[in-house]
Amino acid sequence: MTGNRRKKAEKTMKSLFFIIATASVAVLGMIMIFLFMEGLPIFKEVSVKNFLFGKYWYPTSDPPDFGIFPLIIASISVTGVSAVMAIPLGVMTAVYLAELASKRVAEIVKPMVELLAALPSVVIGFFGMVVVAPFLQDIFDMPTGLNLFNASLMLAFMSIPTICSISEDAIYSVPNALREGSLALGATQWETIIRVVLPASISGISTAVILGMSRAIGETMVVLMVAGGAAMIPGSIFDPVRPMPASIAAEMAEAPFRGEHYYALFATGIVLFLFTLFFNVIADFISNRYRQVGEASL
Amino acid sequence: MSDNNIKMASEHLDFYYGDFKALHDVSLQFRKKQVTALIGPSGCGKSTYLRCLNRMNDLIPISRVEGKILLEGEDIYNTSWDVVSLRRRVGMVFQKPNPFPKTIFENVAYGLRVNGIRDKSEIEKRVTESIQQAALWDEVKDRLQESALGLSGGQQQRLCIARALAVEPEVVLMDEPASALDPIATQKIEELIHELKQQYTIIIVTHSMQQAARVSDKTAFFYIGKLIEVGDTDTLFTRPRLKQTEDYITGRFG
Ligand SMILES: Nc1ncnc2c1ncn2[C@@H]1O[C@H](COP(=O)(O)OP(=O)(O)OP(=O)(O)O)[C@@H](O)[C@H]1O
Ligand SMILES: [Mg+2]
Numbered sequence: 407m408t409g410n411r412r413k414k415a416e417k418t419m420k421s422l423f424f425i426i427a428t429a430s431v432a433v434l435g436m437i438m439i440f441l442f443m444e445g446l447p448i449f450k451e452v453s454v455k456n457f458l459f460g461k462y463w464y465p466t467s468d469p470p471d472f473g474i475f476p477l478i479i480a481s482i483s484v485t486g487v488s489a490v491m492a493i494p495l496g497v498m499t500a501v502y503l504a505e506l507a508s509k510r511v512a513e514i515v516k517p518m519v520e521l522l523a524a525l526p527s528v529v530i531g532f533f534g535m536v537v538v539a540p541f542l543q544d545i546f547d548m549p550t551g552l553n554l555f556n557a558s559l560m561l562a563f564m565s566i567p568t569i570c571s572i573s574e575d576a577i578y579s580v581p582n583a584l585r586e587g588s589l590a591l592g593a594t595q596w597e598t599i600i601r602v603v604l605p606a607s608i609s610g611i612s613t614a615v616i617l618g619m620s621r622a623i624g625e626t627m628v629v630l631m632v633a634g635g636a637a638m639i640p641g642s643i644f645d646p647v648r649p650m651p652a653s654i655a656a657e658m659a660e661a662p663f664r665g666e667h668y669y670a671l672f673a674t675g676i677v678l679f680l681f682t683l684f685f686n687v688i689a690d691f692i693s694n695r696y697r698q699v700g701e702a703s704l
Numbered sequence: 705m706s707d708n709n710i711k712m713a714s715e716h717l718d719f720y721y722g723d724f725k726a727l728h729d730v731s732l733q734f735r736k737k738q739v740t741a742l743i744g745p746s747g748c749g750k751s752t753y754l755r756c757l758n759r760m761n762d763l764i765p766i767s768r769v770e771g772k773i774l775l776e777g778e779d780i781y782n783t784s785w786d787v788v789s790l791r792r793r794v795g796m797v798f799q800k801p802n803p804f805p806k807t808i809f810e811n812v813a814y815g816l817r818v819n820g821i822r823d824k825s826e827i828e829k830r831v832t833e834s835i836q837q838a839a840l841w842d843e844v845k846d847r848l849q850e851s852a853l854g855l856s857g858g859q860q861q862r863l864c865i866a867r868a869l870a871v872e873p874e875v876v877l878m879d880e881p882a883s884a885l886d887p888i889a890t891q892k893i894e895e896l897i898h899e900l901k902q903q904y905t906i907i908i909v910t911h912s913m914q915q916a917a918r919v920s921d922k923t924a925f926f927y928i929g930k931l932i933e934v935g936d937t938d939t940l941f942t943r944p945r946l947k948q949t950e951d952y953i954t955g956r957f958g
Binding site (some may be wrong): 581587588591594597601602 | 758760788791792796798803805806815817818867
């Protein structure tokens with residue numbers, strides 16, 4: 407009878423795990439339904455086009471303007487500028503750790519990079535506010551150090567660990583046989599890294615970059631604290647901006663429940679969600695598409 | 705010693721992985737345009753020895769070399785030697801085919817590019833020649849721009865040979881190049897070695913006595929890190945001097 411009991415236990419376990427798995431999917435689904443339910447009503451007031459491409463975000467004036475174009479531009483530009491800083495730094499750190507550093511150095515540096523990921527975003531935001539902002543203000547003689555550049559820099563700090571550790575795994579998993587094959591042809595270590603190792607790990611590195619970026623675009627606290635908060639289309643990277651998450655976080659508390667402003671903020675949330683969804687789909691696509699790299703199979 | 709026909713030689717070579725001594729006092733000479741086979745039981749140090757000849761072991765941090773390896777009379781472990789140019793002169797084909805995840809064409813062109821050849825027609829010419837030389841041309845001529853990973857194992861190995869030949873080395877090291885291949889692919893590679901010997905000095909590790917007998921002029925027998933016996937292949941296989949050698953080649957080993 408023990409056989410039967412074991413089978414039964416197995417079945418119970420299986421259904422238990424199934425319920426747990428469905429539960430998290432269900433919660434995800436509920437959040438999405440809620441997001442759309444609370445966001446879509448705004449489109450009774452403004453058209454989708456005017457909402458997305460309207461240049462003015464004055465949700466509390468009379469009559470209010472609900473154009474989130476400046477917020478979208480702010481999010482994209484902050485993420486883009488932070489990518490320009492974080493990608494080279496993150497990937498180069500990964501190359502250094504995986505290919506060049508001695509074992510001892512790697513053992514020290516790696517946990518430190520990972521620790522950077524453990525820093526609460528409010529701490530990074532605080533650092534940007536108290537240290538970086540006055541510094542920028544002094545050096546460049548600007549009216550405010552809380553701006554697009556500062557926010558991008560802080561976001562770069564936050565995405566470097568993601569980019570670095572995923573890239574490092576990708577580089578590390580390139581078979582040694584490829585490195586040896588390259589060196590045996592008279593390539594230098596440098597040429598081997600640039601022309602063989604990096605191309606062979608490009609899918610992992612791309613995934614790393616996109617995940618890092620999707621973390622940056624959704625990040626709220628840092629941009630709330632250091633981006634400057636002006637809902638204008640920036641003219642230079644030293645202008646203050648108001649990315650979507652900052653706008654939502656700053657205004658939600660004062661927006662009247664189920665008023666137009668409230669709906670508009672949820673609709674902004676939908677747009678933000680679509681952005682991160684897009685990033686993740688791309689990341690997935692790339693890692694599937696270039697899966698077959700590395701050592702030849704016989 | 706100053707024999708003009710000696711391309712490469714090792715003199716009293718000792719090799720260590722950390723504290724483990726993997727090669728003991730190996731002295732061996734390789735003549736120009738000859739094929740030398742290295743045989744011996746698994747773990748006896750054949751690969752280690754081969755990888756000393758193009759300093760591939762430099763990549764292993766704990767390793768250490770004592771003694772000399774001479775290429776045309778010059779010690780390659782001398783500090784003034786440039787490893788990159790050494791590896792260009794002493795090419796290597798690995799046991800497992802290791803094509804780069806690039807196109808077939810780029811796999812062969814890679815060595816040329818890293819060696820500073822920029823001229824497009826020159827690259828094209830040498831890629832074509834090397835693939836032809838490696839007896840692969842007919843099978844790949846219509847798909848040069850496809851990924852090399854789509855080739856069969858035997859084709860990949862011949863591509864790796866083509867890749868090694870493209871940079872026109874003087875010596876070609878082969879570590880069991882046919883161990884993962886079927887008899888037909890193996891035969892092609894053996895025929896290829898016959899062709900290549902017109903031009904190159906070849907050193908090949910093999911586990912197959914028949915293969916050693918078929919392709920090589922000289923055979924060296926290694927056992928637990930020591931060179932036991934070396935001689936003309938015909939002599940070594942028919943009249944070995946030492947009992948150990950005889951036991952190994954007749955399969956009575958234990
Ligand atoms: N990277 C390494 N670190 C430490 N020891 C090693 C390393 N590579 C090889 N060895 C040891 O050195 C000895 C010789 O190994 P080697 O690979 O040269 O043998 P081989 O004759 O090529 O064997 P096989 O025929 O199985 O390929 C073995 O005892 C092996 O365990
Ligand atoms: Mg071996």
